[in-house]
Amino acid sequence: MNRWRVVIGGMSMNLALGSLYAWSVFVLPLEKEFGWTRAQTSWVFTIAIVTFALTFILAGRIQDKLGPRPCALAGALLVSLGFFLASMTTSLLFLYVVFGLIVGAGNGFGYATPIPVASKWFPDKRGLVVGLMVGGYGASSAIIGPMATRWIDSMGWRPTFQLLGATFFVLGMLGTWLMVNPPQGYRPAGWTPKATGSGASPDYSPLEMLRTRRFYEMWVAYCLGTTAGLMTISQLVPFARSAGMTAAAATFAITVGAAGNAGGRILSGWLSDTLGRLTTLRIMILGSAIAMPALFLFREQTLLLYILVVAVYWCYGTQLSVFASTTADMYGTRNLGTNYGLLFTAWGAAGIIGPMIGAWVYDAFGGYRYAFYAASFLAVVAFGSLTLAASSRFSEQVATAQSAHAGKV
DSSP, X not given: OOTHHHHHHHHHHHHHHGGGGGTHHHHHHHXXXXXXXXXXXXXXXXXXHHHHHHHHHHHHHHHHHHOHHHHHHHXXXXXXXXXXXXXXXXXXXXXXXXXXXXXXXXXXXXXXTHHHHHHHHOTTSHHHHHHHHHHHHHHHHHHHHHHHHHHHHHHOHHHHHHHHHHHHXXXXXXXXXXXXXXXXXXXXXXXXOOSSSTTOSOOOOHHHHHTSHHHHHHHHHHHHHHHHHHHHHHHHHHHHHHTTOOHHHHHHHHHHHHHHHHHHHHHHHHHHHHHOHHHHHHHHHHHHHHHHHHHHHTTTSHHHHHHHHHHHHHHHHHHHHHHHHXXXXXXXXXXXXXXXXXXXXXXXXXXXXXXXXXXXXXXXXXXXXXXXXXXXXXXXXXXXXXXXXXXXXHHHHHHHHHHHHHHHO
16 A cells, blocks of 8 residues: 555644643643642643543554544543543543543553554654654644634634544544554565664564663653643743733744644654664753743743744654654564553653643742743753763664674684
């Protein structure tokens, strides 16, 4: 079959799943109706992120064993069901369960599907194609954010949850239908694996991967590097409103951020095919460390705020794309669902740290200044950890080459 079909399927699936990034649209309406605090509503997003990351491991294992369609179907059903049930919210606990747990689990099952499928169909364009697939996730809020805002204004947040649930069901079913693995031993026409680089890595089992030092260095970098993006995503609309923006201008920041998020996933994924995965990641994480404090300092200048939101989301989106491709390069594709699921728990941890920093700082100080500075510092630490991972990879490659040479002698 035409391998580009799975790209369409992956993008459709991720357009539905990326609704998670539009959560901040619902924050103010819910707080207004129920009198909840920012810290309380932030826990909805945090629970969803953590559930997403944890179920990703299980889903990755199922995907490795049974193929992509069972996971894709489960993801589509859970996300659409969670959004529909969220329309019936009357308490925080109920919202924590239906949005935090059910929508979060749907994301874990759905998101586990496209990355391994793309990596197997496109070993020759892995960075670009994984970027295109997960770019749908990043671009989703550009569509869903403004749409949900208009619907909330015209008919309220309860019907909006229901309509979004129906939309996600249709997109998820399309993605499920198109998700299929290539035949065993598949190689693109005219492509031959190089001596080094994508396609040549041995297939590590999860236990073998966990015995390598570079996994933990990458885990720390992934966690701390995505903290900045997740903090901004969870608080973007309230932060923009606190800077004096109108509701429409604050909501438009979601669209602007989504463009940066999708651009980072797609274009940085393509760039990593030529520049190198770890080099691309280090550049973007360092950029995040610079952009975060700048975003706070220039928050009252609308154009600069939009530009810096693009920068923060771009750096964040890059990591969601390129860390996935890096895992495939380093540890192979046979167990990629499980292996990347284990690394993806770093993103889940960031989902606790980022929103918690933003909400706690806001409730304690009445503003976000120290949250942006803290996220910048963590990005610097992530840069250092990724630098160590690069040196670990070089050392292991040298050791492997020496071992192979000794065997020939």
